Amino acid sequence: MKWFRDSLNDQQSIKDTVVQMENWLKDVDKCGLAGKFKAWIYQHGILPRLLWPLLVYSVPSSTVEAMERTINSFLRRWMGVPKSFTSLGLYCTGSKLQIPLRSLTEEYKVTKARKVIMLRDSSDEKVREAGVQVNTGRKWRADKAVEEAEARLRHSDIVGNVAHGRLGFGCVTRSQWSKASAIDRRIQVQEEVLRMEEESRLTRAVTLRKQGKWLNWEGVPQRKLTLNAIWTMESDRLSFLLKSVYDVLPSPTNLVTWGLAEKPDCKLCGRPANLEHVLSSCRTALSDGRYRWRHDREITVTNQRPDIVLWSAASKQVVMVELTVPWEERIEESFERKREKYQALTDTCTEKGWKAWCFRVKVGCRGFPAQSLWRTFSRLGVTGQVRKRAISVVARETESASLWLWRKREEKWIGGHRAVD
Numbered sequence: 001m002k003w004f005r006d007s008l009n010d011q012q013s014i015k016d017t018v019v020q021m022e023n024w025l026k027d028v029d030k031c032g033l034a035g036k037f038k039a040w041i042y043q044h045g046i047l048p049r050l051l052w053p054l055l056v057y058s059v060p061s062s063t064v065e066a067m068e069r070t071i072n073s074f075l076r077r078w079m080g081v082p083k084s085f086t087s088l089g090l091y092c093t094g095s096k097l098q099i100p101l102r103s104l105t106e107e108y109k110v111t112k113a114r115k116v117i118m119l120r121d122s123s124d125e126k127v128r129e130a131g132v133q134v135n136t137g138r139k140w141r142a143d144k145a146v147e148e149a150e151a152r153l154r155h156s157d158i159v160g161n162v163a164h165g166r167l168g169f170g171c172v173t174r175s176q177w178s179k180a181s182a183i184d185r186r187i188q189v190q191e192e193v194l195r196m197e198e199e200s201r202l203t204r205a206v207t208l209r210k211q212g213k214w215l216n217w218e219g220v221p222q223r224k225l226t227l228n229a230i231w232t233m234e235s236d237r238l239s240f241l242l243k244s245v246y247d248v249l250p251s252p253t254n255l256v257t258w259g260l261a262e263k264p265d266c267k268l269c270g271r272p273a274n275l276e277h278v279l280s281s282c283r284t285a286l287s288d289g290r291y292r293w294r295h296d297r298e299i300t301v302t303n304q305r306p307d308i309v310l311w312s313a314a315s316k317q318v319v320m321v322e323l324t325v326p327w328e329e330r331i332e333e334s335f336e337r338k339r340e341k342y343q344a345l346t347d348t349c350t351e352k353g354w355k356a357w358c359f360r361v362k363v364g365c366r367g368f369p370a371q372s373l374w375r376t377f378s379r380l381g382v383t384g385q386v387r388k389r390a391i392s393v394v395a396r397e398t399e400s401a402s403l404w405l406w407r408k409r410e411e412k413w414i415g416g417h418r419a420v421d
């Protein structure tokens with residue numbers, strides 16, 4: 001319901017809403033549930049309850065942004081990430097790691113945009129002509145956003161539909177703006193407003209030197225964490241995944257940056273160590289066999305052996321699969337190195353009259369399989385749900401092996417098989 005006060009403005013009601021929200025968050029924070037469940041309560045209990053007051057009162061966008069900052073500080077704690085963790089990591093749908101949380105600001109903008117359209121295009125002449133303003137403050141204007149969204153939609157009619165980040169890779173088709181019905185247009189405008197929000201988030205990501213590194217992960221499809229997946233994840237694994245993708249783990253170089261250590265030295269080899277060093281390029285770790293352990297563990301779990309070879313003597317066909325576990329930003333590089341090595345081998349097979357295929361599969365060490373894994377599975381006839389499940393197992397195993405290596409970064413390596421038990 002909406003309160004009409006004698007002051008005839010919404011200020012008190014807005015203040016009450018903010019206080020109400022803070023109390024809800026504090027109550028949830030105090031309950032004894034695990035953090036990820038608290039995040040779920042925000043998403044499904046608190047967020048929907050805030051949308052009504054945000055719709056009916058003239059709340060300026062700056063107030064909503066301040067509310068979102070309060071929410072973020074709770075969400076960071078509940079998701080097990082530090083205060084410095086970028087809010088992009090919580091809401092960005094175009095990030096390499098998408099988690100199913102919705103931003104209050106985004107919901108607010110969509111709600112206000114819908115209100116603008118409904119007033120403007122109302123079938124009731126009196127409503128149309130009343131000239132009701134949807135007041136959202138100076139920083140962001142709902143009517144301007146609707147105008148811009150409509151212009152963009154008209155424009156994309158001309159240039160054709162393009163792929164949209166929010167809905168994953170691939171082409172998303174929508175009906176032509178010029179031919180769409182009123183209801184369809186209203187939906188399209190709301191989706192476009194979301195897309196504009198997402199674009200501005202991605203623009204901000206570019207300016208983040210450290211926490212925006214995932215923008216350079218080439219050939220790595222996005223990983224979407226569903227609520228189901230989060231449910232079954234141990235809290236420390238979820239927190240490790242988030243912190244490793246955005247590079248906010250207490251690696252030796254980060255500790256120096258944060259003023260918590262004097263030297264950024266690796267405890268194993270003595271060289272300066274960032275997260276990449278710990279997880280994929282420390283020489284001592286390499287000669288200890290730590291990376292080898294992660295690589296082999298992967299293969300055992302997926303019921304395959306290293307350097308799988310499948311062949312048919314009758315039809316003279318041979319398929320070889322080679323796996324590497326590189327740092328995500330180097331996935332394309334390692335591709336080139338491996339290519340030469342196996343080209344020679346397939347050439348030899350071809351010379352002897354065999355049909356030979358070599359698949360090079362790469363899984364980023366933070367649990368991000370490269371596009372090549374999808375292709376390899378389909379070439380081997382593994383498709384649909386089976387492929388999807390297999391890929392998520394590979395991602396999970398790599399990520400938890402890396403978590404293990406991270407935990408053992410300062411300890412002597414006594415072999416993964418013993419340590420895992």
Ligand SMILES: [Zn+2]
Nearest residue numbers: 266268269282
């Ligand atoms: Zn080292």
